[in-house]
Amino acid sequence: MxxxxxxxxxxxxxxxxxxxxxxxxxxxxxxxxxxxxxxxxxxxxxxxxxxxxxxxxxxxxxxxxxxxxxxxxxxxxxxxxxxxxxxxxxxxxxxxxxxxxxxxxxxxxxxxxxxxxxxxxxxxxxxxxxxxxxxxxxxxxxxxxxxxxxxxxxxxxxxxxxxxxxxxxxxxVIDALYMVREKAKTKEFDEFPELKSLHSTFDIGHSTMVLITGHRRESFGGGFEQICGGIKKIAQKFPEIQVVYPVHLNPNVQQPVKKILGGLKNVP
The missing domain is CATH 3.40.50.2000 (Glycogen Phosphorylase B;)
Known part of the structure; x- marks a missing residue:
């Protein structure tokens, strides 16, 4: 077939x-x-x-x-x-x-x-x-x-x-997440500098991590500002967690994320 x-x-x-x-x-x-x-x-x-x-x-x-x-x-x-x-x-x-x-x-x-x-x-x-x-x-x-x-x-x-x-x-996507998580734990990402840096940026395997994704065009503007505002509140209320947000390259996503979440220690 x-x-x-x-x-x-x-x-x-x-x-x-x-x-x-x-x-x-x-x-x-x-x-x-x-x-x-x-x-x-x-x-x-x-x-x-x-x-x-x-x-x-x-x-x-x-x-x-x-x-x-x-x-x-x-x-x-x-x-x-x-x-x-x-x-x-x-x-x-x-x-x-x-x-x-x-x-x-x-x-x-x-x-x-x-x-x-x-x-x-x-x-x-x-x-x-x-x-x-x-x-x-x-x-x-x-x-x-x-x-x-x-x-x-x-x-x-x-x-x-x-x-x-x-x-x-x-x-x-859950299957994909498990696959990548295992690779990250075993350092199979040595050939990818950006991914290899995860080990120094995050305490992988030893801390609670929250993975967030969002880039839909209908959320551009006020929608993303509200989303980022919510993430900021969570990060400030629970400083022991690490928030991972792979940010889309679109400027409509990049700008509010950097403006609102920039500087938070647990949202690197």
Missing amino acids: KISVIFGTRPEAIKLAPVIMALIKKFRVEVDVCVTAQHRKMLDETLAVFGITPDTDLDLMRPGQTLAQLTIRAVLALDGYLGKYKPDAILVQGDTTTVLCGALTAFYHKIKIGHVEAGLRTYQKYAPFPEEANRVLTSHLADWHFAPTETARQSLLKEGIADSKIFVTGNT
Whole structure:
């Protein structure tokens, strides 16, 4: 069986890494890793951590590219890729533009579609934007739905998705977290200076650590200021904990984080 795993961003790479490795090592299927590179720098760094090298790199991002332009480029590139590779199925994860374009193009090629992290809903078309629409549309193209929670499963059932096509799997980001945690403990990150520095920055394995992530565009502005304000209160109230926040490169995230959290000893 030939499976194409299609993704383009850092979150997708993190959550699909355990799946890719299981498919190759445990199930021994032929896997082709295809990236659109929506997050060029962050994607490459993440894949290096997991030791994954893309088989196909479509390299679609361009400066100032709109969502519509990205969608057009992605569908055209994926059309050529799927026509050439001809997988039996594809896997996509989450709710990015790459997910929707991958699912739509696979549908046009009559290729089976597996959707990891299926069923997440806010029921608000523009929140998150464009992710809510991307994941709803993908659900009605997919053949297999890997829902992280029972709540996600119920959301899919309400939309008419057959119960036999839904599998509650948990969230693969937890698998990725465990994998990286073990590598950090055993110092397998010596080849990555930024990650190796975690040992000197944090008391890994001997203190309580709180991992936080957040970068959604609907939170830009006041939303992120409130989030950072909440983190600051927690850090000040519980000085014995260490807060780990891998900050997105987007200036809309960087600025409030540095302004509000900068200088806190337990938020290095």
